[in-house]
Each structure stands twice: as C-alpha cells, then as structure tokens.
Amino acid sequence: MRFNTKLLTLFLDPISTQYYSISDGERVNIVLSPSLYWVKKISLPVKYARDAKKLLPSLFEDTLPEGNYSYSVYKKEDEFFIFAYEDKIILDAMSKVGISLSNVSSVHFAQSEMQGIEGAVKINESQSIYVKDDMLILVPCCWIEESGNLDMSELTLSKHKVVLQQYAHIVENSSLYKIGAVLVVLLLLVFGEYLITLQKTSEVRELKDELFTKNKLKPTMLQNKSMLKKYKTIHEKQTKLREYTSYLLSLRLQGSEKLSKLTLKDKTLDAEFSGASEVTLSRIQNTLKSKKVKFTTEIKNNTLHLEMLL
Incomplete structure (x- = not known):
C-alpha cells in the first residue's frame, strides 16, 4: 500500500510566499519553476543524451551569468532539451518554503512536466507560464490577459529527473578537477616509488643469494645467526x-x-x-x-x- 500511494507534488517558485508544513518521513515530488533554471532546445550531431551531456558547459558558455552550475539533458524526438541550474539556489528556495531535501522523492523541471497546460497559468502574484513551440515560457502576468490557476494534483510526472548535489556550491568543478589531477600525480609518484622499491628489493635478494653461495652459508637467516653465535663463542x-x-x-x-x-x-x-x-x-x-x-x-x-x- 505504501508503494502505491501517490506522493504530493509541489511547485517550487522562489517568488512564492507559500510555506509548506511537511512532517518527518513524508515524501514529496518537486517541480521547478522556469525561474530556477536555464533551458535551450537545440539539435546536436549526437544520437544519445549521454553523449550530449559532455557538450553542455560549452553550449551554455555565452549565456550564463557567473555561478557554479550543474547540467541536465533529455531528448525528445530529434531535438535535445538542455538545462543549466545552480544547486544552491534551488536548495535555498526549498529551505525558504519549509522543504527539506530528506523529504524530497524526486525533482523535475517544469519544462518537462507541464507541456500539457492549456493557455496561461499563473504561478505567483506577478508571473505566469504558457507553452509555445514546445518551450515553457515565463512572462509577467500583465502580458497575459487571462491566466488560469496552477493545479498540481492531476499532474503525471515524467521520468526526467533532476539530480541535486547538496554540497556542489562548496567546491567548484574546476577545483575538483585540480584536486583530482594532484591526487593522480601523487598516485603515480607513489606507484613509481613502489616499483623502484620492488626493484631494489630484488637486487638485494640477488646480492644476498650470491653472498650466501660464495661463502657457503646456510639457506636461512636463523641458521646463519645460530652459526654466527657459535663462532662468536x-x-x-x-x-x-x-x-x-x-x-x-x-x-x-x-x-x-x-x-x-x-x-x-x-x-x-x-x-x-x-x-x-x-x-x-x-x-x-x-x-x-x-x-x-x-x-x-x-x-x-x-x-x-x-x-x-x-
């Protein structure tokens, strides 16, 4: 029964003043307002979304203001919908309305979930959204003559989810790459030292065997120590x-x-x-x-x- 229960879906908008009281252990789904991400619809010379993901930072390079961004992509027919978002901004918006990440079952972009809305829908006191050419558009309410109310109760969510990194804002990806490069160099140095030690150990063994054979010593150090003690006496x-x-x-x-x-x-x-x-x-x-x-x-x-x- 627990798995069959339909979870509550909430619309997260940074301008909204609504506060949610979510009890411990309760799980909810989150749909992100267009003001919480950047989106483009483009055609790419690749076949799969996983191949397109490698290109995302460069595709947003001239568009995004300064910040620490994460990226996501999904394919629809022959075109790709690509997204850039800042994890910290989304997490701060969730905290502001009383939503803890531990209570979140899944996070989705409004772009992928609200393609079926008819006309314009008001999402806060000053903004509305509507669909045009498969793109979810965010506009001031004054630009739209009629706007319906936002209803999330009948929304069926897609498989396109957003993965939030709770501590992504602490260390930038470039810093992580630099740290990773340093660790790789250290690993190579340690491995090289290990190989040199193995070689030196092998040389010492060969010298020891040669010395033992030349002086007709016993095969083990225990026997040689015993013999040494005897001759010392x-x-x-x-x-x-x-x-x-x-x-x-x-x-x-x-x-x-x-x-x-x-x-x-x-x-x-x-x-x-x-x-x-x-x-x-x-x-x-x-x-x-x-x-x-x-x-x-x-x-x-x-x-x-x-x-x-x-």
Missing part, C-alpha cells in the same frame, strides 16, 4: 686463551720456580708451577686480579696449582 674462548697464556708466560719467576704444566680442559686453563713460594703465589694472584681473570689457586707439595676460567 669460539672466538671469545680462543681470544681469552691467548691472553691468559700470555699472562702466564710473562710472569717473573724466581730461581728454581718454573711453569711445569699447562693444560686446556673445556672451559678452563690449568697451570702448575713447581717450586713456587708464597711470594710468587701472591704476585701471580695480584697480576691475574688486575687483569680481571677469574681463577682459583692451591699450593700442594711445593707445587702451585692454578685454574683460570675462560
């Missing part, structure tokens, strides 16, 4: 072994004292000094402590046993 141990051996060999021993044994056992370096005295033990301990070497000592049977942690 070995390197540290070998470095300490050389340092500690150097310390031992550089010790000043007395007469009968000598380094009689040097043994490497896993993580320790063991040394034995035969004939070592307490004085020699103290000197060795002080030397190793100054080098921050972890060690333990023991004198047994006149032999100094020294154990250093690598």
Whole structure:
C-alpha cells in the first residue's frame, strides 16, 4: 500500500510566499519553476543524451551569468532539451518554503512536466507560464490577459529527473578537477616509488643469494645467526686463551720456580708451577686480579696449582 500511494507534488517558485508544513518521513515530488533554471532546445550531431551531456558547459558558455552550475539533458524526438541550474539556489528556495531535501522523492523541471497546460497559468502574484513551440515560457502576468490557476494534483510526472548535489556550491568543478589531477600525480609518484622499491628489493635478494653461495652459508637467516653465535663463542674462548697464556708466560719467576704444566680442559686453563713460594703465589694472584681473570689457586707439595676460567 505504501508503494502505491501517490506522493504530493509541489511547485517550487522562489517568488512564492507559500510555506509548506511537511512532517518527518513524508515524501514529496518537486517541480521547478522556469525561474530556477536555464533551458535551450537545440539539435546536436549526437544520437544519445549521454553523449550530449559532455557538450553542455560549452553550449551554455555565452549565456550564463557567473555561478557554479550543474547540467541536465533529455531528448525528445530529434531535438535535445538542455538545462543549466545552480544547486544552491534551488536548495535555498526549498529551505525558504519549509522543504527539506530528506523529504524530497524526486525533482523535475517544469519544462518537462507541464507541456500539457492549456493557455496561461499563473504561478505567483506577478508571473505566469504558457507553452509555445514546445518551450515553457515565463512572462509577467500583465502580458497575459487571462491566466488560469496552477493545479498540481492531476499532474503525471515524467521520468526526467533532476539530480541535486547538496554540497556542489562548496567546491567548484574546476577545483575538483585540480584536486583530482594532484591526487593522480601523487598516485603515480607513489606507484613509481613502489616499483623502484620492488626493484631494489630484488637486487638485494640477488646480492644476498650470491653472498650466501660464495661463502657457503646456510639457506636461512636463523641458521646463519645460530652459526654466527657459535663462532662468536669460539672466538671469545680462543681470544681469552691467548691472553691468559700470555699472562702466564710473562710472569717473573724466581730461581728454581718454573711453569711445569699447562693444560686446556673445556672451559678452563690449568697451570702448575713447581717450586713456587708464597711470594710468587701472591704476585701471580695480584697480576691475574688486575687483569680481571677469574681463577682459583692451591699450593700442594711445593707445587702451585692454578685454574683460570675462560
């Protein structure tokens, strides 16, 4: 039942003082007065309205005063009816008489909807409309001797609708084109940077593969890190072994004292000094402590046993 209900059709004229009280959720159709748009009837070397729409700005170029316009077109037989209108002016006229865009079901030009009127029809206190050569003409009432009253109740609307852009007046189309051009340039720059990054990544992969093959490395970074850790541990141990051996060999021993044994056992370096005295033990301990070497000592049977942690 809701879809079969016929919607109220209102005539929108900027001069009219009539105010409409439309409840929330109520839907209405709007027919625009000729004073809210510019219209031409022309012949064009194109077949379809969609092809003609591309030509509209240039066709109105010398006609329109300065403003931010939208365009519409429909074809009737072999001729095109082309329209230019300012969305903001129409929206302001709707707001003035109490019509919200959220309550509007469809918007139409009077040119396409009122071809069937007979004689002249008065649309406000000072203006009337009538049809001549398929064009809806707007004239002062004083030019017409007799004018009927406007009746929208029996009007059957056509499929020719007007699409209003609520924020079209904020940014002009030329500005939108400029913004779009900048975005396209930025997109191309980002895409170019992406391609360069892909190429560099590919080159790095090739160099890595070449390096791995040349040095007989493992195929994964995890394996190589594990191997690196292992060799670092070995390197540290070998470095300490050389340092500690150097310390031992550089010790000043007395007469009968000598380094009689040097043994490497896993993580320790063991040394034995035969004939070592307490004085020699103290000197060795002080030397190793100054080098921050972890060690333990023991004198047994006149032999100094020294154990250093690598």
